[in-house]
Amino acid sequence: MESNLIRLNYDDKEIILIPTAHVSVESANLVRETIEKENPDSICIELDEDRYKNLKNPNSWKNTNIIDVIKQKKVVLLIANLILSSYQRNIAKKLKTNPGQEMMEGMKASEKYGINLVLADRNIQTTFLRIWRKMGFFEKIKLIFSFVLMDDDEEVSEEDLQKLINRDNLELVIDDMAKDYPQIAETLLRERDKYLAYNIKNAPGNKVIAILGAAHTPGVEKEIYKDQDIEKLNKIPEKSxxxxxxxxxxxxxxxxxxxxxxxxxxxxxxxxxxxxxxxxxxxxxxxxxxxxxxxxxxxxxxxxxxxxxxxxxxxxxxxxxxxxxxxxxxxxxxxxxxxxxxxxxxxxxxxxxxxxxxxxxxxxxxxxxxxxxxxxxxxxxxx
Structure with missing residues (x-):
């Protein structure tokens, strides 16, 4: 898996991108071994503040007050979160691992070696709201049905995950997603590629390791050398x-x-x-x-x-x-x-x-x- 590492040079800074699968044991091992070998100044992880706290305390979401969710009009957001996180958790269970284990390895290494930790991702609520506000009516209906028909019984092996990390396979998956859900691909992938790239290249130190979901590494690799409007990426579009x-x-x-x-x-x-x-x-x-x-x-x-x-x-x-x-x-x-x-x-x-x-x-x-x-x-x- 070490051959999957992407090494970049940006303004006298060495950046190492680690493509991972969020439920893969091999990915977690690669993260741990790469950090120990490279001894970076900063570790960037694909998390925002809320997901970082949830990963540190995985039982915190169980304290969710359903009454508060309804009062705050966040039912749709909560259901989307629950479906996606449950799907990931169930795959991890089949593989006898934990979701986000590779991010945990980065967090542990940061504490163990005193390395600066950077939460490089955009707030998940901002991402969901940007997706929802940009989607057309029929695209929303299509997305809801895809959630309902999601197959949770599909068998997934560690080998399948490693194949998905392969760049050629990833590009095919991303292209398919862009065809079926153009607004989701733009907001969930490409916008976050820009956001992640901005925070990675501005992380402190001369050597930076970034732990990313494999789908983001092709985009981040390109965006490192471009300029990003971070304020625009953080803005929630107003209703028309x-x-x-x-x-x-x-x-x-x-x-x-x-x-x-x-x-x-x-x-x-x-x-x-x-x-x-x-x-x-x-x-x-x-x-x-x-x-x-x-x-x-x-x-x-x-x-x-x-x-x-x-x-x-x-x-x-x-x-x-x-x-x-x-x-x-x-x-x-x-x-x-x-x-x-x-x-x-x-x-x-x-x-x-x-x-x-x-x-x-x-x-x-x-x-x-x-x-x-x-x-x-x-x-x-x-x-």
């Missing part, structure tokens, strides 16, 4: 004007149509209001009931759906999810089972932590469908 205005169009249009209905006659106006409440409430309640939550959770979805649908700043799923998490508080055992349960829909229903997240998604989905149907009925009564 249309994305801000569109959520308000439906409620405003519904109010106008109801007013027109009452102008025609009182019965028409009342019929429109009935349609709005019935379709929103019934569909929100039915979709929420799919995951067999507490009865009060279903009632919460039924009661809140017609009102939250008129306010884009609110969502009935948040209220239903908070109700479920409060009435059926997740246990430590539920959190411990997430890596195994997250790839099985039936397990989501039995896991109180995952069920609360599922309630948020299903209640919002039901309410959204109800809004479309009710809106169509309201338009029909006017016509």
């Amino acid at each position: 004007f249309m994305s801000k205005i569109i959520p308000w169009i439906i409620p405003v249009l519904i109010v106008i149509l109801v007013i027109l209905g009452f102008n025609q006659n009182v019965d028409t106006g009342i019929e429109q209001i009935k349609s709005w409440f019935l379709f929103n409430s019934i569909l929100a309640g039915l979709f929420t009931a799919i995951c067999l939550p507490h009865p009060l959770t279903v009632i919460t979805a039924i009661v809140t759906a017609p009102f939250t649908s008129m306010n884009p700043m609110l969502a009935c799923g948040w209220f239903a999810g908070l109700c479920e998490a409060t009435l059926k508080k997740p246990t430590v055992d539920d959190v411990n089972k997430i890596p195994d349960d997250i790839f099985n829909f039936k397990s989501w229903i039995n896991n109180k932590f995952l069920k609360a997240l599922l309630v948020v998604i299903l209640a919002n989905l039901g309410s959204s469908i109800g809004t479309i149907i009710a809106g169509s009925r309201i338009i029909q009564t006017i016509i």
Whole structure:
């Protein structure tokens, strides 16, 4: 594996890039041996502050408060994090290793030999938000389905991982990803290549070792010799004007149509209001009931759906999810089972932590469908 090392010279600085697989025993051994042999002034690792803390204390994420997640509107971000980290953890389990072991080797060497440690990666929340804000609607749907259909039973060997570290194989994988998900490839790979390269070449000392996921090494190698706008890479894109205005169009249009209905006659106006409440409430309640939550959770979805649908700043799923998490508080055992349960829909229903997240998604989905149907009925009564 030593032949995979990439040695660069930049402004009288020697930079050694170590391509790794995050669940590979061989990668961890290579990191340890290279650091001992090269005795660098700085060790750069592909982590941000939050992931660094989580890696040092792997059980810290188990203290996640599901109620806080729902209140902070981070359900989608948490689910994405859980799926990706659980997939990596399960592969590591099959290989009888630990995810991030190669990063841990860098951290241990930094403490043992007094070497400067540089957290070279961008904040993971910034990366996820930049991806989400840049993706189109259909690209988001495609990504969600790819998460749902992710195959966790696929057998992966150490030999398979070493083949992926090969530069030719990596370029094929990156090219395929760019074709299927251009915005993800741009933000998750290429932007972070720039961010990582900036921090690596500006690390203290004349000899720097950088421990990177193998997918980043081709890009970082090129970016070392280019200029990067680090402030631009750290900026979260604002929502476009249309994305801000569109959520308000439906409620405003519904109010106008109801007013027109009452102008025609009182019965028409009342019929429109009935349609709005019935379709929103019934569909929100039915979709929420799919995951067999507490009865009060279903009632919460039924009661809140017609009102939250008129306010884009609110969502009935948040209220239903908070109700479920409060009435059926997740246990430590539920959190411990997430890596195994997250790839099985039936397990989501039995896991109180995952069920609360599922309630948020299903209640919002039901309410959204109800809004479309009710809106169509309201338009029909006017016509």
